[in-house]
Amino acid sequence: MQIRSLPQQEILVRKLESIHELAEEERQVLRDLALRIVELPARTDFIHEDDRPTESCLLLDGLICRYKIVLSGKRQIMSFHTPGDIPDLESLFLSVIDHNHAALAPSRVAFISHRDLRHLIRRFPNIAEAFWRDTLIDGGIFREWVVNIGRRNAYQRLAHLFCEIMMRLRAMELVEDNSYEFPVTQAELGDATGLSHVHVNRTLTELRQDGLVEIRRSRVNVLDWERLKQAAEFDPAYLHQKGVDLS
Amino acid sequence: MQIRSLPQQEILVRKLESIHELAEEERQVLRDLALRIVELPARTDFIHEDDRPTESCLLLDGLICRYKIVLSGKRQIMSFHTPGDIPDLESLFLSVIDHNHAALAPSRVAFISHRDLRHLIRRFPNIAEAFWRDTLIDGGIFREWVVNIGRRNAYQRLAHLFCEIMMRLRAMELVEDNSYEFPVTQAELGDATGLSHVHVNRTLTELRQDGLVEIRRSRVNVLDWERLKQAAEFDPAYLHQKGVDLS
C-alpha cells in the first residue's frame, strides 16, 4: 500500500480533494502542517479505549483498523483505514476514545496536534467543512457496515467489503489494474464481517471459483468488477466521493 | 414519548446541553431559530435516498428511524431517533441523502433551513462544535451497532438496544421509573438488530422470563437495570454524554 512518488505533505491534500473543493491557499496551509512521523510495525495497537489524545493521526502508508473486543473475547473490526484517512479525527471533539486503533500492516502515520488542527479550522472554515464532511462520510460507512452485517450473507458481505475498499483506494490512486494491496488475514476479515475465519475461508474459495476476486498474499485482485458489484449489491453513493456522487 | 411542559424552542437547547457546554447567548440564538413544524403520522417515510434537502429536521416528539432496503427486500434499520435528535443534520454537508428516514410513531418535527444553520455555525463556533460533536456521537452509535450485530447473540443485542435507548432518553428526561415509551413493533426490532421478527418474539419472551425487561404495547419497562446492562455488556461510554463520560 505505497503511495509512490507522492510526498507526504501531499497526501492529506489529495484525500480532502477527493471529497471537497479546496482553494490553493487552503492546500498550502495543509501542506505546511507540522507532522510527527511514526513508524508502526504490523499488529501494533497504538490508540486505546479511554485514551485522551492531544493529536490525531493521518495514515501515510499501510493499513489501520478500529475495533472493539466483547467480553466473550470476540473482536469486531468496525473500520479499515487506508492512506489519507485520519481515523481518530473525531478525538478533536470527543475527548475520550471509545475503541481501539491498530496497525494491521507495517504503517507510517503522521500525528498532527489538536492545537494546530483547531487553529486551522478556526481560520479556514472551508477546511473545517472538509474535515466535518470527512467525519460524516465515516458515519455513512459505518451505516453501510450495519446493513452489510445485519442483512447480507457471508458471500455478499465479503464481496461488499472488497468493493468498498476498492473504491476508497481508487480515490487515492492506489488501485492498479483492478488490484490493490490489502494485507489482512482471513481471521481479520472475519472480525470485520462478523464471521468466523473458517467460514471466511470457505466463502473466499467460492468467490474465487466464481471468478469474482482472487486474494493472494495480502493482495486483492478483482477479476470481474461488474459481477462483484452485483453480487454485493454495491452502490458507492454512501462514500460521497466527488465525481461519483454529484453533490 | 411526550416532552411534558417543555416548550419546543427548549428541546434543541436541552439536547445540545446534554453533550456540550453552551453560553446563555448561544442558548438564546438556538431558541430563536425559525422552525417549520410538521406533524407526521405513524409509518411515514419523509426523507428518501437521493433527496437533496435544504432543511434539516429536529425531532420534537415521536420516534424516527433511518433505514436501508437491500435487494432481497430485507430492511435494516440503522438508527432510532428520539426527541432532540436531528437525524439528518449531516445533510448540511453531504448534500445527497443515502438512506431513508421514517416516522415510526406519530411524530412532530421542526424543519430548520440549512441557510439558518450555516449562518449559526459561522457566527457561533461553539454551536458548530456542539453540532459537530453530535454527528460524531452519531458515528459512535453506529460503531456500537456494528459490534452489536456482528458479535452479540439475539438476547444480548436486544438487551443492548434497550440499554442504549434508555440512556439516550434519560438524557432528555424522558424516562420515568425505569420505563419509557418506545413504540416499535417486533418486526421493527428485528430490522434494527438483524433478526427475524419470530426470533425477536422468542428472545423478548426470554428477557421477560428472566425478569430483565417487560415490553407492553410500545412501552419498555426495565425491571432490573443492573442485570440488563450486564447481559448486554453495556458500557455507555460511546454515547459521550456529559456527566457520564467526563470529557
Next chain:
DNA sequence: CGCAATATTGACCATCATCAATTGGCGTGG
C-alpha cells in the same frame, strides 16, 4: 532448514430463519 502463523478441510452442532397456523388487541362501521 525449521518454526510459527495462516490457510484449508472435514465433521458436527447451534443459532437463527423460514413457513405456517393460531391467538390476541383494537379500531371501525353497522
Next chain:
DNA sequence: CCACGCCAATTGATGATGGTCAATATTGCG
C-alpha cells in the same frame, strides 16, 4: 354495543447458514 377485519404477537415444525473443534497443509521468514 358488538362483529368484523386487520395488524401484531405468539407458537410449532423444519431447515439453512454459519460456528466450533480438530487435524492437516501451506506459506513466510529468520
